[in-house]
Amino acid sequence: MNIGIVTAGGDSPGLNAAIRGIGKAAIRSHGMSVIGSRDGFRGLMQNRHVRLDSEDLSGILTAGGTILGTSRDKPNRMEVGGRELDMTDIMLDTYEQHHLDALVALGGGGTQKNALHLAKAGMRVVTLPKTIDNDVAGTDVSFGFDTAMNIATEAIDRLHSTAHSHHRIIVVEVMGHKAGWLALGAGIAGGADVILIPEIPYDTEAVAESILARQASGSRFSIVAVSEGAMSIESAAEMGRLKEIRKQSESDAERDAANEDLDELNTERSGATHLLSRQLEERTRLESRVTILGHVQRGGIPSPGDRLLATRLGTATAHLVAEGKHTIMVASRGEQAVAVPLEEVAGHRRTVPLDHPWINAARSLGVSLGD
Ligand code: F6P
Numbered sequence: 001m002n003i004g005i006v007t008a009g010g011d012s013p014g015l016n017a018a019i020r021g022i023g024k025a026a027i028r029s030h031g032m033s034v035i036g037s038r039d040g041f042r043g044l045m046q047n048r049h050v051r052l053d054s055e056d057l058s059g060i061l062t063a064g065g066t067i068l069g070t071s072r073d074k075p076n077r078m079e080v081g082g083r084e085l086d087m088t089d090i091m092l093d094t095y096e097q098h099h100l101d102a103l104v105a106l107g108g109g110g111t112q113k114n115a116l117h118l119a120k121a122g123m124r125v126v127t128l129p130k131t132i133d134n135d136v137a138g139t140d141v142s143f144g145f146d147t148a149m150n151i152a153t154e155a156i157d158r159l160h161s162t163a164h165s166h167h168r169i170i171v172v173e174v175m176g177h178k179a180g181w182l183a184l185g186a187g188i189a190g191g192a193d194v195i196l197i198p199e200i201p202y203d204t205e206a207v208a209e210s211i212l213a214r215q216a217s218g219s220r221f222s223i224v225a226v227s228e229g230a231m232s233i234e235s236a237a238e239m240g241r242l243k244e245i246r247k248q249s250e251s252d253a254e255r256d257a258a259n260e261d262l263d264e265l266n267t268e269r270s271g272a273t274h275l276l277s278r279q280l281e282e283r284t285r286l287e288s289r290v291t292i293l294g295h296v297q298r299g300g301i302p303s304p305g306d307r308l309l310a311t312r313l314g315t316a317t318a319h320l321v322a323e324g325k326h327t328i329m330v331a332s333r334g335e336q337a338v339a340v341p342l343e344e345v346a347g348h349r350r351t352v353p354l355d356h357p358w359i360n361a362a363r364s365l366g367v368s369l370g371d
Pocket residue numbers: 010108131132133175176177228298
């Protein structure tokens with residue numbers, strides 16, 4: 001059998017461990033040939049491939065990023081020569097030209113959707129869940145998350161001492177897209193005093209009050225861990241209103257106008273963490289500083305937990321492909337790797353349930369979640 005591997009979407013620690021796991025198990029246990037597409041779906045479209053033999057898969061377990069390169073290209077809306085084109089058929093030709101029996105796509109929510117699209121076009125596709133955001137549906141956890149949570153937690157640990165020395169508020173922005181897993185996990189593990197996540201719109205006044213209450217009880221500093229997708233109650237209401245207008249729009253013009261308003265709101269929101277810091281300073285009369293962790297959370301060597309998860313899911317993928325399974329995502333459920341139909345994954349986002357044990361633990365500690 002021949003299999004192709006593609007890494008797509010934002011990179012994430014553990015991708016190379018997964019490529020190694022899939023490739024080694026495919027070659028050793030099933031005598032398969034393995035190739036990798038360069039730079040995400042664009043490489044599949046441009047037929048830029050690399051052969052992955054056993055020696056190519058050695059020494060990559062601990063490497064960050066992806067040896068294949070990645071991109072956020074979508075098969076059906078790929079920018080080519082300044083235009084957005086549907087390149088699905090060209091990709092299908094490449095798939096057939098290499099006599100692939102399966103394409104294994106490693107990615108987050110967007111990649112799961114793109115993979116389903118390719119499956120519907122006729123490819124035998126298997127996916128793995130990879131993202132620091134941990135928001136892929138159908139799996140307990142995605143690889144990349146554990147490493148990013150370690151990095152964000154270490155940053156919060158370090159911010160504690162400087163916040164303490166200067167009696168300041170430090171607002172630390174954590175990635176996570178539209179899910180709060182990373183901010184919540186790192187916030188709890190790092191002992192943040194306030195944790196703001198997209199699932200719970202925050203009341204700036206309530207956040208300020210919780211900081212003042214800490215001050216009154218003798219704690220003269222506060223760490224506020226804010227997820228990049230967290231929204232104030234006001235922004236969340238405006239976002240909901242604009243989305244409803246878009247949903248109800250009856251003409252292209254109305255839809256375009258709603259999209260423009262949404263874009264404007266998103267641009268405004270890109271400064272939300274700095275705005276929150278200024279508002280907290282005004283309301284509490286305490287000095288506040290902002291730290292945006294950004295892409296540092298996606299870089300560097302994967303944690304042992306991510307290496308193990310990626311290896312577990314990667315090797316299971318090779319066995320499932322050998323059994324002829326496709327149009328599935330190989331998910332982690334407890335200690336098991338299970339095949340979940342791609343239709344149950346694509347287009348769904350796994351956000352933090354409001355009754356999740358992490359939320360309950362944070363509340364029990366007296367951490368403000370901004371509500
Ligand atoms: O999905 C992973 C992620 O790091 C998100 O947390 C973040 O919103 C986004 O990717 C950043 O994307 P890019 O690397 O394209 O700027």
